[in-house]
Amino acid sequence: MNQMVKMFLIFIKIGTFTLGGGYAMIPLIQEEIVEKNKWIEEEEFIDSIALAQSIPGALAINSSTYIGYRLFGLKGALLGCLGAMMPSVIIILIVATFFTKFQNMTWIESMFKGIRPAVVALIVASVMKLGKSLPKSFLNIAWVIGTVLGIVLFHIHPILIIIFSGLLGYKLFKGEKFDENNS
Incomplete structure (x- = not known):
């Protein structure tokens, strides 16, 4: 139970001090969950x-819910989700209440x-950290470059990139067993 409360407090801290949304939270979650507490491995974090x-x-919200569930089941999922979103909800309510006084x-x-x-x-920094753990194969590098070009130059919606990548990954790797030496 103490570990579950600790996780909840970690997600409250991350939710309180992270400005810029989920992507800005990634290095903080990684630091706390993977590096400090060693609750999950780096590869599982990336997954x-x-x-x-x-x-x-x-x-x-999705990542804190998954991590909470992975560590402590349904109660952990609820606490992870609550911990990550509670600070934002409170801050938004405060800002909305006083917005007209502060907006100018x-x-x-x-x-x-x-x-x-x-x-x-x-x-x-998050991209660089996550990129270090990506196996350096021609396919992975081409995939990263293609994805960036697709989004930046051709304005392909990220949802389509994710769907395409999932389907392509299924086609290329179906039936393969994954471990640290296989990508």
Whole structure:
């Protein structure tokens, strides 16, 4: 039970101090769940992010729900989800309540202009960390480059990229058993 409460408090902390959405949360979740507490392995963490991306819902909520379920079953899923979303809900309610009083304050606008580059940096750091664990094969590198080009140059919707990647992965790898040495 103490570990479940610890996980809940970790997701509250992550939800409280992460600005910029789910992608900015990835390095914090990875730090706490994979590196500090060693509750899941890096590969499973990456799979949980892929799963969270490929189903409807917010990345942070989906990944915290999956991790909670993986660690502690249904109660863990509920606590993981609650921990990740509770800070946002409370902050949104507070902001909505006082928004009209604060919306024209230049110091608040200036703070957010300062926060934006940090959020971008968190996302880049997350991509770099996740990229390190991706096996360096021609297929994987081509897949990453093709995906980036598809989104940036051809404006292909990310949902279509995910569906296509899932179908292509199924076609290329069906029947293969995966382990650390096989990708």
